[in-house]
Amino acid sequence: MSAKGDPDAPVDWIARAGARAKGRRPDYFDDPALDRLLSMLMALVGEVSVLRERFDTVERLLEAGAVLDRSAIEDYAPDRAAGDERGLATKAYIARIMRALQQELEAMEAPDPPVMHWVEELAKR
Amino acid sequence: MRSDVPPPYTALTLHGMMPRTSHDEAARFNFLANLNKYLAGTLGPGNKIAYDTRVLPAFRAEHGRDPRHRYDIREAMNRDPFHRMWSALKRNSMEMRQHNGRQIVLRQLDELDAQARQYNEGRASLELDRSIAIPPYQAAVDTHCMPGSYYGEERPGDVAAGANYDVGLFATTGGGLGGLSDGGGQALVEWARAERPNWSPRRILDIGCTVGHNAVPIAAGFPEAEVVAIDTAAPALRYGHARAQALGVRNINFVQMNGEDLSRFPDGHFDWVQTTMFLHELSAQAMPRLLAEAHRVLAPGGLILHLEQPQYSADMPLYEQFIRDWDAFNNNEPFWSSMHAVDLKDAMEEAGFSRADQFVIGVRAVVDEAIFPRSDAGEGEDHGRAAVWHAYGAWKKAA
Numbered sequence: 001m002s003a004k005g006d007p008d009a010p011v012d013w014i015a016r017a018g019a020r021a022k023g024r025r026p027d028y029f030d031d032p033a034l035d036r037l038l039s040m041l042m043a044l045v046g047e048v049s050v051l052r053e054r055f056d057t058v059e060r061l062l063e064a065g066a067v068l069d070r071s072a073i074e075d076y077a078p079d080r081a082a083g084d085e086r087g088l089a090t091k092a093y094i095a096r097i098m099r100a101l102q103q104e105l106e107a108m109e110a111p112d113p114p115v116m117h118w119v120e121e122l123a124k125r
Numbered sequence: 126m127r128s129d130v131p132p133p134y135t136a137l138t139l140h141g142m143m144p145r146t147s148h149d150e151a152a153r154f155n156f157l158a159n160l161n162k163y164l165a166g167t168l169g170p171g172n173k174i175a176y177d178t179r180v181l182p183a184f185r186a187e188h189g190r191d192p193r194h195r196y197d198i199r200e201a202m203n204r205d206p207f208h209r210m211w212s213a214l215k216r217n218s219m220e221m222r223q224h225n226g227r228q229i230v231l232r233q234l235d236e237l238d239a240q241a242r243q244y245n246e247g248r249a250s251l252e253l254d255r256s257i258a259i260p261p262y263q264a265a266v267d268t269h270c271m272p273g274s275y276y277g278e279e280r281p282g283d284v285a286a287g288a289n290y291d292v293g294l295f296a297t298t299g300g301g302l303g304g305l306s307d308g309g310g311q312a313l314v315e316w317a318r319a320e321r322p323n324w325s326p327r328r329i330l331d332i333g334c335t336v337g338h339n340a341v342p343i344a345a346g347f348p349e350a351e352v353v354a355i356d357t358a359a360p361a362l363r364y365g366h367a368r369a370q371a372l373g374v375r376n377i378n379f380v381q382m383n384g385e386d387l388s389r390f391p392d393g394h395f396d397w398v399q400t401t402m403f404l405h406e407l408s409a410q411a412m413p414r415l416l417a418e419a420h421r422v423l424a425p426g427g428l429i430l431h432l433e434q435p436q437y438s439a440d441m442p443l444y445e446q447f448i449r450d451w452d453a454f455n456n457n458e459p460f461w462s463s464m465h466a467v468d469l470k471d472a473m474e475e476a477g478f479s480r481a482d483q484f485v486i487g488v489r490a491v492v493d494e495a496i497f498p499r500s501d502a503g504e505g506e507d508h509g510r511a512a513v514w515h516a517y518g519a520w521k522k523a524a
Contacts, residue, residue, distance in 0.1 A: 053152040
């Protein structure tokens with residue numbers, strides 16, 4: 001919990017960073033477990049993106065002939081071209097994760113009948 | 126060809142108060158900036174398709190009529206599986222942005238607080254006032270799902286809330302506010318210079334300044350002016366003042382004060398009174414009090430400007446009102462809904478600005494477009510977050 005009175009009191013940063021914001025969270029799904037699972041899934045989706053970006057950094061540093069040390073990784077800032085390439089890779093990664101939703105959108109735009117419809121139709125034609 | 130992706134977080138200007146990010150912390154914001162862009166641009170239009178193809182037909186079948194209010198649409202859309210999933214993803218993105226920002230800031234809070242003290246202690250340009258109460262509309266919920274909102278402290282005298290606000294603006298706007306997240310303020314300076322080329326305001330008041338990312342560019346743009354930036358939240362002011370000092374902008378004072386009570390200033394004290402994406406964080410009773418005070422302290426011939434997202438007018442389709450209302454219910458902005466239904470021109474008239482003196486203009490963030498994206502309103506707009514605003518303004522009639 002937050003320290004009272006002492007401006008230099010140590011802060012448990014991991015615990016406090018995850019504090020809940022005041023205000024009731026909307027229920028998005030009928031089963032609360034789905035809400036919790038989606039939050040966990042998206043945190044994981046984010047972390048995989050971070051891992052991939054870190055790996056890209058290591059590759060670029062090695063390619064540039066650097067002797068790898070961790071501060072070089074922490075301090076790495078991509079130039080315009082590298083930033084663009086990495087952004088594009090992240091965009092493609094998100095498109096892979098979100099495929100189901102993007103295709104649901106397409107199906108709403110151009111709906112198909114159940115396959116049985118075609119099973120019966122083609123049996124007649 | 127430039128790809129249509131947000132710039133990396135590391136493109137932001139590393140000013141003297143900016144929290145340092147590790148590689149992975151920056152990468153988390155890169156992911157979120159991309160995710161927000163995808164949710165708004167690629168999946169966002171799916172909400173309208175769901176509405177047109179199944180939600181509206183089902184509503185008509187059930188009620189025998191069309192929706193009459195944006196809340197009718199909200200209730201119906203909240204049962205639609207696509208909209209539910211989209212909203213849940215967007216909510217998670219907001220929460221992840223807060224979590225990442227707070228991890229960055231709190232793990233280095235000792236350094237940030239020490240740095241802020243260096244910039245703040247003994248400076249008359251930061252005035253904190255413990256007697257300023259947290260307004261009830263701020264205390265109701267934590268705005269933007271920011272744990273502790275703008276005013277909460279992890280320990281007395283800290284800058285955590287302000288620092289977290291500063292780092293995370295990038296993720297929510299995908300870099301649309303530029304290197305110092307000040308593209309809104311820069312746009313105001315550019316507009317004012319074009320509108321009144323020889324205008325030289327002496328005193329400028331920014332109400333609800335948070336960390337000063339809108340007020341500081343105005344102070345920098347009008348170096349002869351004395352800028353007063355007020356807010357009720359001490360942690361935001363401590364950080365904002367230190368940040369302005371670090372940026373070398375000195376003609377700005379940060380003062381803890383509630384915009385509903387500007388009694389410290391005489392009538393007609395300021396040549397320019399500004400709010401930026403702030404009025405929607407008030408309440409029905411507070412807003413007219415604040416607008417009236419803003420009118421009172423404005424000098425004859427002076428400029429008032431309120432930047433907001435567009436108000437819900439009668440000619441705005443109900444669906445658009447509904448989708449623009451998302452933040453009210455999903456991002457802890459409870460006054461957003463009723464505020465946008467107010468005709469701000471009427472509210473300003475009640476505050477003392479005649480209709481004839483009022484104007485509405487479109488404002489787009491000014492950013493270095495070689496690095497940062499140009500913000501556009503339209504199909505893929507991230508409603509409530511696009512760096513494109515309506516400015517409701519007036520030049521106060523000269524006495």
